[in-house]
Amino acid sequence: xxxxxxxxxxxxxxxxxxxxxxxxxxxxxxxxxxxxxxxxxxxxxxxxxxxxxxxxxxxxxxxxxxxxxxxxxxxxxxxxxxxxxxxxxxxxxxxxxxxxxxxxxxxxxxxxxxxxxxxxxxxxxxxxxxxxxxxxxxxxxxxxxxxxxxxxxxxxxxxxxxxxxxxxxxxxxxxxxxxxxxxxxxxxxxxxxxxxxxxxxxxxxxxxxxxxxxxxxxxxxxxxxxxxxxxxxxxxxxxxxxxxxxxxxxxxxxxxxxxxxxxxxxxxxxxxxxxxxxxxxxxxxxxxxxxxxxxxxxxxxxxxxxxxxxxxxxxxxxxxxxxxxxxxxxxxxxxxxxxxxxxxxxxxxxxxxxxxxxxxxxxxxxxxxxxxxxxxxxxxxxxxxxxxxxxxxxxxxxxxxxxxxxxxxxxxxxxxxxxxxxxxxxxxxxxxxxxxxxxxxxxxxxx
Amino acid sequence: xxxxxxxxxxxxxxxxxxxxxxxxxxxxxxxxxxxxxxxxxxxxxxxxxxxxxxxxxxxxxxxxxxxxxxxxxxxxxxxxxxxxxxxxxxxxxxxxxxxxxxxxxxxxxxxxxxxxxxxxxxxxxxxxxxxxxxxxxxxxxxxxxxxxxxxxxxxxxxxxxxxxxxxxxxxxxxxxxxxxxxxxxxxxxxxxxxxxxxxxxxxxxxxxxxxxxxxxxxxxxxxxxxxxxxxxxxxxxxxxxxxxxxxxxxxxxxxxxxxxxxxxxxxxxxxxxxxxxxxxxxxxxxxxxxxxxxxxxxxxxxxxxxxxxxxxxxxxxxxxxxxxxxxxxxxxxxxxxxxxxxxxxxxxxxxxxxxxxxxxxxxxxxxxxxxxxxxx
Numbered sequence: 001x002x003x004x005x006x007x008x009x010x011x012x013x014x015x016x017x018x019x020x021x022x023x024x025x026x027x028x029x030x031x032x033x034x035x036x037x038x039x040x041x042x043x044x045x046x047x048x049x050x051x052x053x054x055x056x057x058x059x060x061x062x063x064x065x066x067x068x069x070x071x072x073x074x075x076x077x078x079x080x081x082x083x084x085x086x087x088x089x090x091x092x093x094x095x096x097x098x099x100x101x102x103x104x105x106x107x108x109x110x111x112x113x114x115x116x117x118x119x120x121x122x123x124x125x126x127x128x129x130x131x132x133x134x135x136x137x138x139x140x141x142x143x144x145x146x147x148x149x150x151x152x153x154x155x156x157x158x159x160x161x162x163x164x165x166x167x168x169x170x171x172x173x174x175x176x177x178x179x180x181x182x183x184x185x186x187x188x189x190x191x192x193x194x195x196x197x198x199x200x201x202x203x204x205x206x207x208x209x210x211x212x213x214x215x216x217x218x219x220x221x222x223x224x225x226x227x228x229x230x231x232x233x234x235x236x237x238x239x240x241x242x243x244x245x246x247x248x249x250x251x252x253x254x255x256x257x258x259x260x261x262x263x264x265x266x267x268x269x270x271x272x273x274x275x276x277x278x279x280x281x282x283x284x285x286x287x288x289x290x291x292x293x294x295x296x297x298x299x300x301x302x303x304x305x306x307x308x309x310x311x312x313x314x315x316x317x318x319x320x321x322x323x324x325x326x327x328x329x330x331x332x333x334x335x336x337x338x339x340x341x342x343x344x345x346x347x348x349x350x351x352x353x354x355x356x357x358x359x360x361x362x363x364x365x366x367x368x369x370x371x372x373x374x375x376x377x378x379x380x381x382x383x384x385x386x387x388x389x390x391x392x393x394x395x396x397x398x399x400x401x402x403x404x405x406x407x408x409x410x411x412x413x414x415x416x417x418x419x420x421x422x423x424x425x426x427x428x429x430x431x432x433x434x435x436x437x438x439x440x441x442x443x444x445x446x447x
Numbered sequence: 448x449x450x451x452x453x454x455x456x457x458x459x460x461x462x463x464x465x466x467x468x469x470x471x472x473x474x475x476x477x478x479x480x481x482x483x484x485x486x487x488x489x490x491x492x493x494x495x496x497x498x499x500x501x502x503x504x505x506x507x508x509x510x511x512x513x514x515x516x517x518x519x520x521x522x523x524x525x526x527x528x529x530x531x532x533x534x535x536x537x538x539x540x541x542x543x544x545x546x547x548x549x550x551x552x553x554x555x556x557x558x559x560x561x562x563x564x565x566x567x568x569x570x571x572x573x574x575x576x577x578x579x580x581x582x583x584x585x586x587x588x589x590x591x592x593x594x595x596x597x598x599x600x601x602x603x604x605x606x607x608x609x610x611x612x613x614x615x616x617x618x619x620x621x622x623x624x625x626x627x628x629x630x631x632x633x634x635x636x637x638x639x640x641x642x643x644x645x646x647x648x649x650x651x652x653x654x655x656x657x658x659x660x661x662x663x664x665x666x667x668x669x670x671x672x673x674x675x676x677x678x679x680x681x682x683x684x685x686x687x688x689x690x691x692x693x694x695x696x697x698x699x700x701x702x703x704x705x706x707x708x709x710x711x712x713x714x715x716x717x718x719x720x721x722x723x724x725x726x727x728x729x730x731x732x733x734x735x736x737x738x739x740x741x742x743x744x745x746x747x748x749x750x751x752x753x754x755x756x757x758x759x760x761x762x763x764x765x766x767x768x769x770x771x772x773x774x775x776x777x778x779x780x781x782x783x784x785x786x787x788x789x790x791x792x793x794x795x796x797x798x799x800x801x802x803x804x805x806x807x808x809x810x811x812x813x814x815x816x817x818x819x820x821x822x823x
Contacts, residue, residue, distance in 0.1 A: 176586040232579030379746040386735040
């Protein structure tokens with residue numbers, strides 16, 4: 001049936017009305033309408049490398065391969081940037097510098113293993129950065145006046161005004177899955193799904209800063225004074241700054257390195273130099289080195305650059321206990337770095353390493369660990385002993401890694417992580433004698 | 448045909464001529480819901496009619512609210528959900544809503560409890576400003592092979608534990624069996640003659656839902672489930688299914704005399720042991736390929752059989768269960784005396800049996816308090 005002319009006009013008006021209602025008005029009116037749609041983020045040069053070549057590894061947002069950045073190179077927005085300890089960059093306008101000191105001494109309140117960030121085109125601020133994990137130091141490098149940095153992490157966006165030149169502040173971001181979380185295969189980014197717990201710690205090292213946290217401005221000064229902000233993913237953003245009488249020792253940038261930390265720094269620097277010269281060979285050369293320290297550095301780098309193959313292969317037959325420990329720890333860190341990383345690792349195991357789905361689920365559950373309630377059940381230990389005899393060496397090594405921590409007497413019967421299944425069977429029989437007695441009654445036994 | 452047509456015409460005319468209030472009853476009285484003015488409780492399915500009374504028109508029929516109203520006008524306001532005597536099996540739906548005192552299906556209650564537990568956990572984490580730091584620090588400490596000391600809560604003094612068992616703040620204390628065990632331990636101190644009027648009858652359905660702890664208790668639990676043992680799913684797979692069926696058969700041969708109050712035959716116990724051994728050997732390679740939760744469930748089930756077998760071989764089990772209770776039920780005094788004699792304890796309530804545990808707790812509390820009053 002053909003619609004009459006008044007009917008057409010009415011329908012057109014209704015459609016226009018709906019359009020007016022449904023289309024969100026851009027903030028800022030006509031000027032904001034000129035901005036590109038947010039679905040196509042621009043890739044612009046927004047900063048410059050200040051440190052030596054190879055101190056940053058960069059990856060395109062849509063790519064998978066990391067390349068070292070040469071000295072003085074431009075850093076582009078949307079690229080994922082992995083910063084090795086000692087890396088530095090400065091914003092395009094020169095007013096904000098970022099330093100990435102890492103945690104060579106390993107005494108940060110929450111574990112820091114690598115630092116990765118993404119820069120964004122700076123609008124109304126001097127630098128816009130998303131910290132994915134790790135530690136960074138933001139500094140005001142303007143000749144005079146305040147400099148502003150927008151700092152994003154997890155679901156937070158903080159705008160920080162570094163009020164005076166030389167003002168510097170430090171931010172640590174760390175995350176872990178709570179022990180006992182059950183691994184579930186789920187759709188990526190499904191709202192309401194389980195997520196790791198994250199904490200962030202911001203401390204003003206020098207000068208004064210004003211931090212806008214969700215519309216609430218908090219004035220901070222270096223110690224003594226209100227110098228610290230704490231955030232975590234379980235609570236609302238902070239509304240009050242904590243007062244510090246002095247800088248905590250771990251945050252002091254001037255403290256000397258211990259001999260092991262110095263050795264680690266030197267090895268990392270050797271890796272950086274090699275990575276800058278031969279990016280395709282550096283990781284392999286370090287991973288196959290005779291000395292232990294380069295091999296440990298290779299594990300750190302593999303985790304930071306998402307080279308999961310190397311971590312999985314190392315876990316298959318680690319040559320030393322240190323590599324075994326570090327490999328498991330780094331995998332636990334990797335799956336907590338972002339909310340979906342556990343699913344990525346599961347997909348990787350199934351598609352690239354030919355794990356069966358059940359093996360993939362066991363692998364992830366062994367990384368997630370066990371709650372106190374689990375550890376009160378004898379069956380948890382029995383199942384770990386069952387996994388100790390699994391055909392897959394990685395599952396055997398993960399189960400043994402837990403049992404060595406849960407059975408205090410277990411080290412009496414040494415386990416060889418690069419041993420055969422028969423070796424594991426022998427150790428299983430010895431460790432079986434060490435199981436804790438069953439506790440009765442056990443709440444929720446039949447659930 | 449014409450008569451029907453004329454009837455329809457007359458009926459229609461009467462409807463049109465009738466006053467509006469007769470066609471659309473006053474919403475203030477239909478349905479009789481005290482929270483009717485609240486939109487969430489306003490719209491609900493109902494089947495019935497209104498009738499005039501001296502107090503005005505009132506509704507006669509059945510209403511099924513879409514949203515359950517809080518129990519503001521229920522006699523059970525502020526009290527645990529009453530035990531529904533007709534709910535004999537988990538998952539069987541029972542009437543729910545404010546008209547039935549909030550008695551609901553066992554499955555819905557279990558879900559509700561799980562949701563409450565999750566909410567309580569979230570609240571606990573929210574109230575603890577250091578929770579996230581503690582979670583991450585504990586994980587980092589575990590990775591460094593230095594597990595933090597786990598200081599368990601010190602046990603409460605007996606008097607305080609008894610007060611807590613009599614007036615638990617949380618149903619979890621009852622459904623875990625803890626409050627019931629504390630009351631059970633305290634019962635020998637009361638004046639049983641004075642408590643006799645409060646010696647409540649415990650019907651067979653309620654007794655069926657109780658689970659016992661201690662090795663003898665675990666054996667009794669399995670025996671009472673004989674014929675419908677809750678095998679984990681893995682035992683239905685091909686290499687294990689025949690052995691599972693053998694185990695069910697052999698266990699039934701042991702359980703039947705046990706439930707009749709006699710000691711099982713030695714030969715039947717030996718046969719059961721042999722079958723269990725074969726099942727365990729066949730299950731070991733299957734279990735190590737199961738996910739953690741499935742593997743622990745399978746191990747737990749095998750452990751229960753192991754413990755039961757150990758008890759069967761080592762103890763005199765005559766009169767471990769009173770066969771009359773299966774049909775006639777028991778009372779609180781009988782059950783308590785029997786449990787103390789055989790050193791049985793209450794285990795946690797299985798999913799769906801929480802209302803039975805709550806009812807048993809009320810009965811035990813009343814019996815205990817009645818015995819206390821006269822002693823003063």
